[in-house]
Amino acid sequence: MTDTAEATTDIRHTQDGRTGRTVRFSVFRGVPGAQASYVTYDVPEVEGMVVLDAIHYIQKNLDMDLACRWNCKAAKCGSCSAEVNGHPVLMCKTRVDDLPEGTVTVAPMKTFPLVKDLVTDVSRNYKVNAAITPFTPRKDEPTPWKIQQHDIERLYEFRKCIECFLCMDVCHILRNHDLHEEYYGPRYFVRMAGLEMHPMDDADRTDEIRTAGGIGFCNITKCCTDVCPEHIHITDNAIIPMKERVADRHWDPIRRMFTKKKQTANAADAAE
Amino acid sequence: MAQDATTKWTPPERTGLAKESAFHRLRRRAPWWLLPLTVVTVLSAFIVYGIWTAFFGGKVYTAPYLSPFYSPQIWWNGPVTPALWVLPFPLLFRATCYYYRKAYYRSFFWDPPACAVGEARKKPYKGETRFPLFLSNLHRYAMYLAVIVLIFLWIDAIAAFDLNGHFYLGLGTAIMVINCIFLSAYTFGCHSVRHLIGGCVDCYSKVRGGVKRYEGWKFITKLNERHAMWAWLSLFSVVATDVYIRLVMTGIITDPHF
Ligand code: SF4
Ligand code: SF4
Numbered sequence: 001m002t003d004t005a006e007a008t009t010d011i012r013h014t015q016d017g018r019t020g021r022t023v024r025f026s027v028f029r030g031v032p033g034a035q036a037s038y039v040t041y042d043v044p045e046v047e048g049m050v051v052l053d054a055i056h057y058i059q060k061n062l063d064m065d066l067a068c069r070w071n072c073k074a075a076k077c078g079s080c081s082a083e084v085n086g087h088p089v090l091m092c093k094t095r096v097d098d099l100p101e102g103t104v105t106v107a108p109m110k111t112f113p114l115v116k117d118l119v120t121d122v123s124r125n126y127k128v129n130a131a132i133t134p135f136t137p138r139k140d141e142p143t144p145w146k147i148q149q150h151d152i153e154r155l156y157e158f159r160k161c162i163e164c165f166l167c168m169d170v171c172h173i174l175r176n177h178d179l180h181e182e183y184y185g186p187r188y189f190v191r192m193a194g195l196e197m198h199p200m201d202d203a204d205r206t207d208e209i210r211t212a213g214g215i216g217f218c219n220i221t222k223c224c225t226d227v228c229p230e231h232i233h234i235t236d237n238a239i240i241p242m243k244e245r246v247a248d249r250h251w252d253p254i255r256r257m258f259t260k261k262k263q264t265a266n267a268a269d270a271a272e
Numbered sequence: 273m274a275q276d277a278t279t280k281w282t283p284p285e286r287t288g289l290a291k292e293s294a295f296h297r298l299r300r301r302a303p304w305w306l307l308p309l310t311v312v313t314v315l316s317a318f319i320v321y322g323i324w325t326a327f328f329g330g331k332v333y334t335a336p337y338l339s340p341f342y343s344p345q346i347w348w349n350g351p352v353t354p355a356l357w358v359l360p361f362p363l364l365f366r367a368t369c370y371y372y373r374k375a376y377y378r379s380f381f382w383d384p385p386a387c388a389v390g391e392a393r394k395k396p397y398k399g400e401t402r403f404p405l406f407l408s409n410l411h412r413y414a415m416y417l418a419v420i421v422l423i424f425l426w427i428d429a430i431a432a433f434d435l436n437g438h439f440y441l442g443l444g445t446a447i448m449v450i451n452c453i454f455l456s457a458y459t460f461g462c463h464s465v466r467h468l469i470g471g472c473v474d475c476y477s478k479v480r481g482g483v484k485r486y487e488g489w490k491f492i493t494k495l496n497e498r499h500a501m502w503a504w505l506s507l508f509s510v511v512a513t514d515v516y517i518r519l520v521m522t523g524i525i526t527d528p529h530f
C-alpha cells in the first residue's frame with residue numbers, strides 16, 4: 001500500500017467509518033438445477049460491520065443480482081439465516097471483526113431446498129406448524145382469565161422464538177438423514193412444549209408428539225440449543241420435558257395406573 | 273420435502289466463527305477427534321474399572337470405610353462378589369441419563385460427531401424409536417433405584433464418623449461425604465426428577481401444593497443446568513473413593529485422621 005492510499009484510507013475512516021481493512025468473502029451463488037459455485041468478493045470493512053452489511057455492499061456495488069433474505073437487521077425477524085464459515089447463524093448478528101482472519105464463506109442453509117443464492121425455501125416449516133393441534137382454551141375457565149406468574153413463567157422462553165429455523169438447519173435428523181416427513185424438528189417441539197405447558201390449554205398432544213412429531217428420533221445431542229440466537233434451551237426445556245411426558249404415558253406403568261385412577265375419579269365427579 | 277438431487281451441494285469446510293483465544297487455538301490445533309476420544313476413553317475406563325471391581329476386586333471394606341461399589345452390603349458372604357448386586361443400578365442409571373446419552377451418541381456412535389458436519393452412517397437413522405435405544409425411556413426407573421443406592425451411601429458416609437463407638441474424622445470420611453454430595457447433585461439434577469417434581473404440571477395453581485412444586489422445580493432446574501459437570505465429578509469421585517479405601521485397606525497409605 002502506498003502512502004497516498006493509506007492517507008485516503010485514513011480520510012475515509014473519519015468520513016464513513018471504514019477501518020481500512022479489506023475482507024474477502026466467498027459467497028455461494030446458484031439456482032436449482034444449475035452448476036453452483038462460490039464467488040469471491042473483496043469488501044472494505046466498516047466499523048462494527050456485520051456479515052449482512054457485507055452482503056448488502058456486494059449487492060449495491062459488486063453484484064446486483066445476489067439474492068438474500070432479510071428484514072430487520074436487528075436479530076429479531078429471523079430472515080437472514082445462513083451458514084457463515086460453516087456455522088448456522090443470523091448474518092445480521094455476526095460481526096465481521098469477530099471472525100478469524102482469512103476468507104469468510106457465506107452459504108445458504110443446507111437443510112432447506114435452494115431458491116437462489118442465499119435464499120432457501122422454508123415453507124415446509126409452515127406446513128408442520130399448521131399440522132400441530134392449536135391452542136385450545138379450557139371451557140371451564142371464567143373470563144377474563146387470571147393467570148398467576150408461577151403458572152406462566154416457564155413459557156416466556158418459548159415465546160422468544162423468532163422462527164429463524166437455524167435449529168432445524170443444524171439438526172442432524174433433518175440435515176443429514178432427511179427425515180422431513182417423520183420428524184417435526186426442534187422449533188416445533190418448542191412450540192408444542194409452549195402449548196402443552198400452558199395453564200389455559202386443554203388439548204392433549206402427547207400422542208401427536210410421539211407419532212406425527214417423531215420425538216423418538218431426537219437423540220438429545222443439543223446442536224439445536226447451540227445455534228439458537230434467542231438462547232432458548234431447546235433440548236433441556238422443550239424436548240426432554242416432552243420426552244418425559246411421552247414416557248409418562250407409554251413407559252411408566254405405575255404412573256399410568258395413578259393417572260387412570262385420577263381420570264376415573266374425575267369422570268365420576270363430572271357425572272355427579 | 274427433501275432437496276432434489278440437482279440442488280444438493282456440499283457446504284464449504286467449517287472454519288472458525290470467533291476470533292481465537294490462545295485456548296481456542298490450542299483446541300483447534302488439537303485434532304478434532306480428541307474430545308470424542310477422551311469421552312470414549314474415560315467412560316470405557318470407568319466401565320472396565322467397575323467390572324474389574326465387581327468380579328476381581330475383592331471386598332473393599334476397612335473400618336469405618338465401605339467402598340461405594342459395595343454398598344448396600346447385600347449377601348456379603350454369598351457365592352459371588354457383593355459388588356455385583358449393586359453395580360448394575362448406577363450403571364443403568366448413567367447409561368440412560370440424558371446427558372450421558374448425548375455424550376455417547378456423539379462420541380461412540382458419531383451421530384453426529386459435531387454440529388453441522390457430515391455423518392458417515394449409511395444405515396437408515398432410527399434415533400431412539402427402536403430397540404434397544406428406546407429403552408432409555410425407562411430412565412426414571414433407573415433413577416428410583418439410584419436414589420435407593422444413594423440413601424445407603426449417605427448412611428455409610430455418616431457411619432464412617434464412628435469407629436468402635438468413638439467419633440472419627442479421617443481423610444476417608446471427608447472423601448466419602450464429598451462423594452455423596454457430588455452424587456446427590458447429579459442424581460437430583462436428573463431430568464426425570466425435574467419432571468416428576470414439577471415439570472409434568474401444566475397449571476401449578478390447580479394442583480395440591482402447586483407453588484411448592486414450582487419452587488422445587490426451580491431448584492432442580494438449577495442443579496440440572498450443571499448436570500454434565502455433576503455427571504463427571506460424581507463419576508470421578510466414586511472411583512476416587514473406591515481407590516482411596518482400597519489403598520488404606522491394603523496398607524499402602526495410612527488414613528490421616530483426628
Ligand atoms: S437435540 Fe434433537 S432436535 Fe436438537 S439438533 Fe439434536 S437431534 Fe435435533
Ligand atoms: S428455536 Fe431458536 S433457533 Fe429455532 S427457530 Fe426459534 S429462535 Fe430460531
Ligand code: FES
Nearest residue numbers: 072073077078092
Ligand atoms: S435481518 Fe432480521 S434477523 Fe437478521
Ligand code: FES
Nearest residue numbers: 369370371462463
Ligand atoms: S441422571 Fe442425567 S438425566 Fe437423569
